[in-house]
Amino acid sequence: MSANRKVSKVVIPVAGLGSRFLPATKALPKELLPIVDKPIIHHIVKEAVDAGLETVVFVTSRPKILIEDYFDPADLTSHKLAEVHKAHLIEETLELSRKIDIVSVRQYHPQGLGHAVLQAAPVVGGQNFAVVLGDDLIRTRGKTTAIGQCLADFQARDSGSVIGVLRVPSDQTSLYGICDLGGADFTPSTRSLKVRGFVEKPSPSETPSNWALPGRYVFEPTILDALRETLPGKGGEIQLTDGMVSLLKKSPFYAQAIEGERFDTGNKLGYIIANVAYGLDDPAYRAELSALLKELMHHEGLI
Numbered sequence: 001m002s003a004n005r006k007v008s009k010v011v012i013p014v015a016g017l018g019s020r021f022l023p024a025t026k027a028l029p030k031e032l033l034p035i036v037d038k039p040i041i042h043h044i045v046k047e048a049v050d051a052g053l054e055t056v057v058f059v060t061s062r063p064k065i066l067i068e069d070y071f072d073p074a075d076l077t078s079h080k081l082a083e084v085h086k087a088h089l090i091e092e093t094l095e096l097s098r099k100i101d102i103v104s105v106r107q108y109h110p111q112g113l114g115h116a117v118l119q120a121a122p123v124v125g126g127q128n129f130a131v132v133l134g135d136d137l138i139r140t141r142g143k144t145t146a147i148g149q150c151l152a153d154f155q156a157r158d159s160g161s162v163i164g165v166l167r168v169p170s171d172q173t174s175l176y177g178i179c180d181l182g183g184a185d186f187t188p189s190t191r192s193l194k195v196r197g198f199v200e201k202p203s204p205s206e207t208p209s210n211w212a213l214p215g216r217y218v219f220e221p222t223i224l225d226a227l228r229e230t231l232p233g234k235g236g237e238i239q240l241t242d243g244m245v246s247l248l249k250k251s252p253f254y255a256q257a258i259e260g261e262r263f264d265t266g267n268k269l270g271y272i273i274a275n276v277a278y279g280l281d282d283p284a285y286r287a288e289l290s291a292l293l294k295e296l297m298h299h300e301g302l303i
């Protein structure tokens, strides 16, 4: 890998209100809701750490200070647990904290995802950087993580940015940024294709493809210049996708078809399903949980 393709920082925007999860998010950041026994943000940061990224830049807002506390190895809970010899209960969190530096920047006036990423400019400016969004968890079961797959593609190329994509059902295109691949398609041996364009949340009748952006990006630093010039778009917000469309005129983008299972924890049903799926994956719960689920379905007259 050439030195100019090195990536060490990942921007994770966490400033959103989490209004789709009210009332649960009235006093608790959405990112701290658990999937089984670990908060969503733990899974997201672990994905980045496992890909070799070294610095997390959280783009936060006022109520999100608890996210920083979660990764703080010296907070009150950690001390108390150490005193009563129960530090092993938070060992997986402490291990993440040891492996990564955390920097927080505030987004004072939320103006969209593009605006959120731009707030990280003082930390990442002039360097390549990754962005991981927390709505979609992508399970890769010990194989290279989703952002790791994008990084590998980025580092195999001399120039350009890499965007992770996953195929979504036709009725879901209006929930995502969508990639225009000019009609080309991935094959088992071709997991990376040149991007022709991006459209933010197109309706199923307008969409150029079913390849959606689940929030895994590796950018060259020029994305920040493009975002500085991006005007408010869909929903009156500065869209990351619009910044990418304007950068695409000067520099190539590649779509990396991510190998993994996606769980959309950005909506309540997806969140419930993620808990069941991750619970079934855990040897401590698998047998009992599957038996209880069957019993419950039977009791409800569903099977």
Ligand code: G1P
Pocket: 113, 133, 135, 136, 175, 176, 177, 178, 200, 201, 212, 213, 214, 215, 239, 240, 241, 266
């Ligand atoms: C954002 C992006 C969209 C992307 C999605 C992934 O939308 O604008 O392009 O596909 O995240 O979660 P949001 O979910 O914030 O509305």
